[in-house]
Amino acid sequence: MTLSEIVVRAVCVLVAFLVLPLLVGQTEHKVMAHMQGRLGPMEAGGFHGWAQLVADGIKFSQKEDIVPLAADKRVFRLAPALGIVAYLLALAVIPFGPGFYGATVPASLVFLLAVTGFGTVGTLMAGWSSGNKYALLGGLRSAAQLVSYELPLILTCASFAIAAGSLSLTGILHAWSPWWLLWQLPGAVVLVVAATAELQRPPFDMPVADSELVMGPYTEYTGLRFALFLLAEYAGIVVMSLLLSVLYLGGWHGPFPGTVGWLWTLLKGFVIAVLIIWVRVAWPRLREDQLQRVAWLGLVPIALFQLALTAVVVVVMNR
Template identity: 70%
Template sequence: MDLPLAVEIILKAVVVLAAFLTLPLAIGQTEHKVMAHMQGRLGPMEAGPHGIAQLVADGIKFVQKEDVTPASADRWVFKLAPAVALIPYLVALAAIPWSAAWVAADVPASLLLVLAVTSVGVFGTLMAGWGSGNKYSLVGGMRAGAQLVSYELPMVLAAASVAMAAGSLSLTGIAQAWSWWWLIWQLPGALVFLVAAVAELQRVPFDSPLADSEVVFGPYTEYTGLRFAFFLLAEYAGIVVMSLLFTVLFLGGWSGPWSDTLGPLWTLLKAALVAILILWLRIAWPRVREDQLQRLAWLVLLPLALVQLALTGVGVVVWG
């Protein structure tokens, strides 16, 4: 079926936007339920059957709340921060393939595009930390900045290893070059990428920028209503993007039985499992201290990523 270019672009944009608005809600609801059941609770049960509409109810609540800008805030920086945090993940989602045909924006260096735009998202957190005019926000923003810069390096190196193995910077090309023994060959890189992704998302155990017992809620302390909801949406959208990226890079994306027809479903299933793993970490581990966090990035993850890079290089030269 051939559509006119403009119609095709609009249609793809609408589909990506729909996925961007629904998948994070699904992740949020899963987090409520998985966390509750792992802790021997029921979780939300009132809104809809088995509490399935809880996040919709939350959304309605957020819309009704007053949008407060503190008197000492840096007004425009404060107001723009949620958008800056959210939009990069929308762009990233458009570039990640669900199957060889199911990709909204198929660009030649899509891996680099996704890594580059997600690295812009940190400005949302920095702007929130600075713009709030609150010392807890400032400390939280600084922690976030230090953390994101440190963990970006091992993450990019781990991704580079897969790109080297596949000989391609395109996510579609990488997923097509994947074969099952990469699960072992790229295992150190996969571990590094997963840990760095959780740190980039500022999720437990790497949530010291938001640590509620130390800095209230870090950069997001002063936010209310819809702007606060946007930050939450950015966090869950981040989980969606990182899970999909991990799936495409390290788990072969859509490869599986009958991948010609079921490809996107395989991607969704694998990404959902990765997302649940990321949620599970929050329930299983306590928060890592700030200095331990930096130590892990520079003394464990970075050398491991370099070893993986060397391993991949040797592999490519010997077998490639």
């Protein structure tokens, strides 16, 4: 790969990273406005509230950047950037179409899972470094949630890797067939739920729980630093939606995969992103004990069942 190709791919990944999370954020405003009858997001800027996201950006940029006296200032300032960097690296290895991806990584599925898990460390750092008891409790909840939901997420991804015989996202897409929509369905359900919990989105937002912990790990953050956490959340929705699109829905496979394969990947990912947003509006927040019960008594057994089923099917088909 020449230097010019590397630069072009890096620029494309950066543009996608800057645009797609903002589109998800705008979509969330509109979906919540329609489902909950909110008038504000439908009015800003005129036609269908197109400027709501711009107004939010201006609001955050005007707020004072405050660092508490009791905070570990270096860690406090570094925490918002971790999620951004982690999801940027994850987006770089997602194949949008044949040969249409930012970076070539042999075991790209393992790489993606590693860097997205690392992004959650930013939340732990925010809770620990803030010098605030509510932030610390939110950080501890975030750590417990990360441990609980990372396991079913990895087990489900392992099922897709075994079915394809590859740890590469591109290899999984080349092995994908419509038959997966049926026998990998339990794993897809686990992946959606575990990804939503990994992103700490409602109804799995116990680390934040504004009615209990003010704003959890983000209590002491203001202005653009707080906006970076929101951007990382939307970037996480993009990455997880595209991951499910690749693993379960076939990514670029569609009626015209050779010409607009990247469009099918984006459309499938957008549908999953809307599903994650819809869950936020439709479901109430779980209690902490319910959150752990869903992971260990619900998702883990289903993920293990899917893993065993995949192993049996692969052995039988290879005889």
